[in-house]
Amino acid sequence: EVQLVESGGGLVQPGGSLRLSCAASGFSFGSYSMNWVRQAPGKGLEWLSYISSSSSTIKNADSVKGRFTISRDNAKNSLYLQMNSLRAEDTAVYYCARETNRGADLDYWGQGTLVTVSS
């Protein structure tokens, strides 16, 4: 069974940093591209970052470019999101999601981890 489990969320002050993790199991993690998506309270989904299976290609939304960094460790079956210079508007549930090998669709999602940026 494919499982994605996010961790690392919590309360952080504006300007602070946080590192999210996503533990993958039930599939060959190193064969799939991965993404981070977030959802602010009561708002819609926002795509943040993409990383290819070998980490050779990374794509970021303009809203987080220069502040957020996606990475992965295939030996540990783990995906990461390093978030720096956090702002109140970064408050959201953060999801990791697996991208299918057929295209850009995201076929498996974690349950999300909540990040709250507040003083």
Added chain:
Amino acid sequence: SYELTQPPSVSVSPGQTARITCSGDALPKKYAYWYQQKSGEAPELVIYEDNKRPSGIRERLSGSKSGTMATLTISGAQVEDEADYYCYSTDSGDNHRVFGGGTKLTVL
């Protein structure tokens, strides 16, 4: 930046057909994908590559696309279809993925 535009809400009576649209300039050349999100849950893929259903998705959900508009159709909508629906695609250069703003489907 690239945008996908959806109506904020659609409302139908049980048994009626609901249509949710998604417009974007790159859609003629890029696939549209659709996600269903029920309250408090993670999104679920319901349509991929414009009109294909993943295994286990009910046949009353279907997708289509014409030019710059993709459409999710829910035939004979039921109360359990109430959810937020998001379209998803990529920009013309495949540099960014993007979600539409989401459409809240109400069946009552």
